[in-house]
Amino acid sequence: MTRKEAIELAEKKNKLRASYYNFYTDKGWGVASSYDLSIDSSILGSEETAIFIRDFIQKKDGMPKWEKKK
Numbered sequence: 001m002t003r004k005e006a007i008e009l010a011e012k013k014n015k016l017r018a019s020y021y022n023f024y025t026d027k028g029w030g031v032a033s034s035y036d037l038s039i040d041s042s043i044l045g046s047e048e049t050a051i052f053i054r055d056f057i058q059k060k061d062g063m064p065k066w067e068k069k070k
Helices: 003-025 041-061
Strands: none
Touching: none
């Protein structure tokens, strides 16, 4: 598969995914208010973004804190 074909396939799949989401949720695909959390991972990097998400889940769901690595 060429790069162009891969991009076209990804775009097609994203359109189908968006259509499905919009129909079944009555929300808008890609609209920030439709999501609990939206993050630009380029700001924190992968590791810190993962920690941020973990902490968000703990606070949102009232889950006990996981042990932090030393």
